[in-house]
Amino acid sequence: MLLEFAIENYRSIRDEQRLSLVAAPVQDLEETHVVEAPDGERVLRAAVVYGPNASGKSNLLAAAAAMRRFVLRSARRTRGDAIEEAEPFRLDAASASRPTVFEALFVASGVRYQYGFSVTRERVEAEWLYAFPKRRGRLLFARERDGDTETYEFGESLTGQKTLYRDATRPNALFLSTAVQLNSEALTPVFDWFQRTLVYADSARPRAFQSDRHTLWHCATEAGRRRVVRLLQAADVGIEDVVVDTQSMALPVPSGERDPSLPESQYTLHERTRVRFVHEGTPGAEPFEFGDESLGTRRLFGLAGRLLDVLEAGRVLIADELGSSLHPLILRAIVGLFVDPEVNPKGAQLVFATHETNLLDQDFLRRDQFWLTEKGRDGATSLTPLFDFKPRKGVEPLEKNYLKGRYGALPLTRFPRAIAGED
Structure with a gap:
């Protein structure tokens, strides 16, 4: 179960952007669209991201795939291999020298975890993992590099051969991945969540799913x-x-x-x-x-x-351009599978990007399930929950207002003038 995902300095995302699936304190469609986590947290079954072309929707979702890929593969890479998942914001010099940061909050094997890392192309700069049994935070491990010096801190609840795991971890590999490769039982649930629960599908690719x-x-x-x-x-x-x-x-x-x-x-x-x-x-x-x-x-x-x-x-599906080449009603039906407790009794989640605005319907999805991406003049992506605009429950026409520009996240098209050669 995914609670939050955060990304910083990745492609068009310069400053930290955080997508949350924790339900807002409202009762819209509560019995069908919200599932309770083992620790009592109210969690959304689905979230949808809207925004103009090139606003960063795909980059946001691709970041989740990049995090998963590095967790699964970093321990198998050889010393000196570049960390391809580090793709810093390229439109200012300061960002190019800073690490890319990934973080996820999720529930695995009934326990809430907060796991993240920051990486450059050459090495892992920091890595951290906390567990929250009964919502009480406990450090499992933290790793940080300062120049050529790397320090580790281990929590009392982390069992296993910690020194062996640390000494075996290469500069360009994750401690989590290395420890699990060396049979760490304590960290296996976290690794398994990325391997078995988090699923990414890029349906915008020309040959996707064929x-x-x-x-x-x-x-x-x-x-x-x-x-x-x-x-x-x-x-x-x-x-x-x-x-x-x-x-x-x-x-x-x-x-x-x-x-x-x-x-x-x-x-x-x-x-x-x-x-x-x-x-x-x-x-x-x-x-x-x-x-x-x-x-x-x-x-x-x-x-x-x-x-x-x-x-x-009961997995988590991250899908870019989910409705690509599909009729809007088919997309609506697919989303409907996830918010139907009879079809989805295990609390599977769907996080996706689309341009199909027919989903902006308060009878179909909750107000807190919509997210908007925009790019500023500096080329950096910002992510905003539509809920921040305080739409009125049940009466505000979300689709109409979105297309009128009330919430932003729309392209400013100038096709007639551009074709006529006007500036």
């Missing part, structure tokens, strides 16, 4: 395939069934480039999954190839597996 392993894994069983098919049928895209099989394909490797110590089969064949769709009203007809379908159908197919995974296990 061969998504989550959906293919579901289609490997009859029950899973039927669930995927039912989701496609619910979206009214005309799909009656899905056919998934494996093809053996020849590899174009010249004989002179082959390693004679390897068997011939290593070069002559490889496996490729083939996905085809059976359409309604075509009994006995040859199924359509994956590439014959619309981009929206292909993306919905790829997204299906992730949706099923996240809802079944």
Whole structure:
């Protein structure tokens, strides 16, 4: 369960920006849209980010993916490898020399944690982890570098071979990742949250979801395939069934480039999954190839597996441009899965960016579930909760007011003048 995510000095985000899923002290749609954390915190099941193109929505969500990636991979990198996740704000000289900072507050195995780190391209500058059993903060560890000197502080509640973990941690790796690689039981729940609970999906990429392993894994069983098919049928895209099989394909490797110590089969064949769709009203007809379908159908197919995974296990899905190539009502239906306690009994969460304004509806989402991104004249992204504008409960037309510019976060278009050549 995600409570908050904060990022500083990452791409277009210069100053710290913090996205919170802690529910505001209002009772809007309380029984359906809010879930209670183990420590009693009221947490939102979904949050949506709006803003003009190039305002930083994608950077905000990509930062969560970058944090996850560094947690999972840092211990496997070799000494001297650059930390690619450090991408400082480039529009002023001061930011270029400062570290990128990531922090997340979340619940794992029934305990609230606060974990973060700051990194440059060369090394980890700081790292910290606190646990809050019964909302009482306890330090597990803190690490800080001052020039060439690095200091560690360990809390009493951190068990295991702390000295071994510390000595094995390279300058460009995280202590958390290294300790878990060395079988730290105390830190495994935190690492596992990033590995198993936090899921990122960039649906804005041109080939996103076209061969998504989550959906293919579901289609490997009859029950899973039927669930995927039912989701496609619910979206009214005309799909009656899905056919998934494996093809053996020849590899174009010249004989002179082959390693004679390897068997011939290593070069002559490889496996490729083939996905085809059976359409309604075509009994006995040859199924359509994956590439014959619309981009929206292909993306919905790829997204299906992730949706099923996240809802079944109570995970957190971070998705950029979730509604890309999808009808607004399909996007609304997808969001509706997360705010339906019967469909989502384990409290799965959805955090996403979109331009579809039909979700700005107080009968559908709460006032505290909307976030807005803008860029200032200095090129830096700011993130603001729509709730700060104090919209009136139940009566304020959020979509209309947003499109009229009452909350900001809109593009200032000048197309007619630009085309006419006016300044």
